[in-house]
Amino acid sequence: MxxxxxxxxxxxxxxxxxxxxxxxxxxxxxxxxxxxxxxxxxxxxxxxxxxxxxxxxxxxxxxxxxxxxxxxxxxxxxxxxxxxxxxxxxxxxxxxxxxxxxxxxxxxxxxxxxxxxxxxxxxxxxHRWVPAYAQAKELRGTLGDAVVGYARKNDTIDVPTSMIGPWSARTTCAWFLSSHDIDLMTWLIGAPVVEVFATARTGFLHSKGFDTPDAVQIQARYAGGAVATFESAWIYPSTFPTVVDSYVTLACERGVMQVDRQKENVVVATEEAYSYPRNMLQRIQHGVPxxxxxxxxxxxxxxxxxxxxxxxSIESSRDVTAVLAAAHESIRTRTPQPVRALGAA
The missing domain is CATH 3.40.50.720 (NAD(P)-binding Rossmann-like Domain)
Known part of the structure; x- marks a missing residue:
């Protein structure tokens, strides 16, 4: 420098x-x-x-x-x-x-x-810088021990077929989408995932020539006993009003928090479509990113x-990889899989 x-x-x-x-x-x-x-x-x-x-x-x-x-x-x-x-x-x-x-x-x-x-x-x-998620993290300490979480991040079919196209066969909707939600949920819960069981549905994208699952669902068990479900899919029709359908909820012993990001304050209706323009992640505001x-x-x-x-931390991102690797092994074997901790053999 x-x-x-x-x-x-x-x-x-x-x-x-x-x-x-x-x-x-x-x-x-x-x-x-x-x-x-x-x-x-x-x-x-x-x-x-x-x-x-x-x-x-x-x-x-x-x-x-x-x-x-x-x-x-x-x-x-x-x-x-x-x-x-x-x-x-x-x-x-x-x-x-x-x-x-x-x-x-x-x-x-x-x-x-x-x-x-x-x-x-x-x-x-x-996503940790999205105001709603950052505020959820600030409020998390008032809600007691985490009990059960759910997160979905589903894309329209344009994402695997057009946006990433040729290399969609080298990833899955879980790697591409649930990675965000696993990082968020683990950050909110404050404990590592120790075991997962996952299932996938394959067929629709295969019929269109894309060798990747249509949808994946992951059940995760955290150290301390909390459980969470992560849903990802990328077969929504292109007419859906947002590219991404994103929702997170976490129920704790003394309260529950929910973040629904499908609508981000703006609704636009034209002769062609009804939409909810995304603005929390990327926008140009008064000419400035x-x-x-x-x-x-x-x-x-x-x-x-x-x-x-x-x-x-780079270690926490490594742990997201470990959760997803275990989930894909669970899909392959149809059995629950432990999540390998850093430094474990």
Missing amino acids: TSGTLRVGVVGAGIMAKGNATMLASHPAVRLAGVASRTVDGARRFAEEAGGLPVYDDYEQLIGSGDIDAVVVTTPDDVHADITVAAAKAGLHVLVEKPFTTTVEDADRAVAAIRAAGVVAMCLFN AGAYRDAVHHFVDCALTGTEPLI
Whole structure:
């Protein structure tokens, strides 16, 4: 870092890369310093749109350039780990899109590399900055021990078939959606998940040529006795008024909290559709990027500049991976599965 500026390289050139770049560029101490993607044409288009960034042939070249202080990893879910490990070993700070990784082994080696290097790293579970969830966390202490939680995050079919398209077969709706809710619920409950049982429904997306489940449901048991259900699906019709149907509730011994994010204060009716425009995560407010996504990205930048540990520890993000890995093993075996704790054999 020079003169209080964080030079950030972007790995990936898709939708999430553009979103991260916009939020990073809105921080006064950030300078976007390069992009690398396995699709070189995509990287070049991204670089032009971002104001003429240097384009690197691959992430290794970007990491080894000496021209960056941090990387943001926005690649498909299953290739986060190698990039994260390489960046940490090079002494670079790392912001990685959720989920952290898609295997426990990858998560553990990423955590080990990050802690050995002493760099700042954070998985972008940006929902912790949504005002309603942040307020729920503040109120949580007044409600007593957690008893039962439920969270759903269901997408329209455009997400697996168009938005992520070709690599939807390399992930599932649970990795893509429930990762957010597992992080949130575990944060609210304040205890780790120790066992899961999960089921999946497959067929509709397969019939359209996409090798990924239609829906997944996960039953989770927490240390201390609380239980929670996580529902994810991405087969809602494209006519649904929001891309995401998102709802979280947690019942405790002295009260219950509910957060329904389908409607975010604005309703719009036109001749074509009736909709609830999303505004909590990303929005442009008076010409300036705003929302939980920006707040989370700026939090990472501030931590990288000061050496402060982020609100979201890399170990907690590793644990989300462990829960989801156990859930997918449960789907495969049709049996309950323990969640592997960090450091367990």
